[in-house]
Structure formats: structure tokens, C-alpha cells
Amino acid sequence: MNKTQLVEAIAASANLKKKDAEAALNAFTTVVADALKKGEKVQLIGFGTFEVKTRGERVGRNPKTGEAIKIAASKTPAFVAGKGLKDSIK
Numbered sequence: 839m840n841k842t843q844l845v846e847a848i849a850a851s852a853n854l855k856k857k858d859a860e861a862a863l864n865a866f867t868t869v870v871a872d873a874l875k876k877g878e879k880v881q882l883i884g885f886g887t888f889e890v891k892t893r894g895e896r897v898g899r900n901p902k903t904g905e906a907i908k909i910a911a912s913k914t915p916a917f918v919a920g921k922g923l924k925d926s927i928k
Contacts, residue, residue: 874915884922891916 839847841863849859870888873880880888895911 882920884920886920886923887918889916889918890914 845856845860845863848854848863849856852859854862870880874888874890877890890913893912893914896909898907898909899905900907
């Protein structure tokens with residue numbers, strides 16, 4: 839499902855205009871991204887948790903030359919599914 843299809847599904851499910859559904863979806867993604875930038879978790883009980891995970895520095899290999907390279911530490915967004923979501927797809 840892409841963003842357009844998601845907006846259409848939200849509009850149909852919540853009985854909203856597509857324009858309003860898209861505004862709500864954009865607001866949601868902006869709020870979640872801003873919270874993650876601040877290092878906060880966004881927890882939706884029954885659905886899941888958006889959080890930032892830290893990857894440590896590690897050694898990798900250049901696939902072309904086989905040479906060892908150092909990969910710097912980084913932060914990455916992550917989603918951990920909640921029990922309600924997991925149970926709903928079984």
C-alpha cells in the first residue's frame with residue numbers, strides 16, 4: 839500500500855474527505871519524526887512503538903575490493919509492533 843492508497847483507506851474508514859485524511863496523515867508523520875529527533879519514543883498502546891536505536895561502530899567490507907572499512911556509529915528509527923498488532927495478523 840502506498841501513501842495515496844493509505845489516504846484513501848483512512849478517508850473511507852473515518853468518513854473524511856481525502857484532503858482531510860491526507861492532512862491528518864502528514865501531521866502524524868511530522869509529529870512522530872519530530873519526537874524521534876528529540877530522542878523521544880512514540881508509543882501507541884496496542885499498535886506499537888516508534889523509537890530511535892543506536893548502532894555502534896563496526897567493521898565492514900568493501901564488496902568490490904574486499905578491503906575492511908570502518909562503518910561509523912549511527913542512529914536509526916525503528917518500529918516495534920505491539921501485542922495487539924501482532925495478534926491481529928495471526
